[in-house]
Amino acid sequence: xxxxxxxxxxxxxxxxxxxxxxxxxxxxxxxxxxxxxxxxxxxxxxxxxxxxxxxxxxxxxxxxxxxxxxxxxxxxxxxxxxxxxxxxxxxxxxxxxxxxxxxxxxxxxxxxxxxxxxxxxxxxxxxxxxxxxxxxxxxxxxxxxxxxxxxxxxxxxxxxxxxxxxxxxxxxxxxxxxxxxxxxxxxxxxxxxxxxxxxxxxxxxxxxxxx
Numbered sequence: 067x068x069x070x071x072x073x074x075x076x077x078x079x080x081x082x083x084x085x086x087x088x089x090x091x092x093x094x095x096x097x098x099x100x101x102x103x104x105x106x107x108x109x110x111x112x113x114x115x116x117x118x119x120x121x122x123x124x125x126x127x128x129x130x131x132x133x134x135x136x137x138x139x140x141x142x143x144x145x146x147x148x149x150x151x152x153x154x155x156x157x158x159x160x161x162x163x164x165x166x167x168x169x170x171x172x173x174x175x176x177x178x179x180x181x182x183x184x185x186x187x188x189x190x191x192x193x194x195x196x197x198x199x200x201x202x203x204x205x206x207x208x209x210x211x212x213x214x215x216x217x218x219x220x221x222x223x224x225x226x227x228x229x230x231x232x233x234x235x236x237x238x239x240x241x242x243x244x245x246x247x248x249x250x251x252x253x254x255x256x257x258x259x260x261x262x263x264x265x266x267x268x269x270x271x272x273x274x275x276x277x
Contacts, residue, residue, distance in 0.1 A: 130192070132176065143257070144263065148265060150215070150251070152210070153265040154212060156209070157209050157213060161213060164213070167224040171227060171235040171236060173217060173221045174221055175239055176217050176247065177221050177240070177248070178240060180213045181214045181217075181218070183210035184213075184214040184248075184249070187208045187211070188209045189207035189211050191206075191269075192204045192206050193237050197258075198256065198258050198261065199256025200266055201266070204266060205268070206267070207251055207270070211249060212251065218248040221236070225275065225276050226276070248275070249273070251268050251272070252267070253265060253268070254266055261274075
């Protein structure tokens with residue numbers, strides 16, 4: 067009986083955390099989603115003893131709501147898409163000066179420049195804090211990778227349905243398939259009750275600007 071009660075408590079905590087983990091659109095509105103298949107489970111430190119003695123919750127402790135979240139007095143769920151600048155606000159300035167989708171040629175040049183910087187400054191995998199909603203092996207992109215990905219996503223949107231003149235202008239800057247490839251990212255957040263909101267990037271996804 068004691069073991070079943072403890073397992074139920076762990077399951078309840080996992081549900082509360084997983085229910086707050088959002089999978090949302092990219093900043094470029096490309097409608098891609100960071101599909102995280104493994105559940106978010108708060109794990110004890112390695113070697114730590116686990117106390118299986120059930121503890122009765124306080125009488126006034128709120129129960130999980132229908133969405134699996136534990137409501138608190140000041141908790142506000144995030145309803146907007148998770149974007150690259152949510153993930154890393156320090157690059158907001160570089161993102162804001164990227165050319166608009168309406169200027170495909172300038173955007174192609176910015177993409178080429180940032181792609182070159184990303185190639186010389188890649189990100190890396192790190193051990194993720196699973197208890198905070200991270201993947202077990204969490205990819206941490208470099209600034210250049212993030213900006214190149216945003217430029218590539220915008221350029222792909224710019225070339226969707228573009229006329230021949232626009233495509234020719236981009237082809238002059240990106241003349242071959244190799245020059246059009248890039249790594250793109252998807253973003254999500256995890257709300258950890260009692261701790262805060264954490265943003266994560268997906269592993270790099272192979273992508274290519276259309277010809």
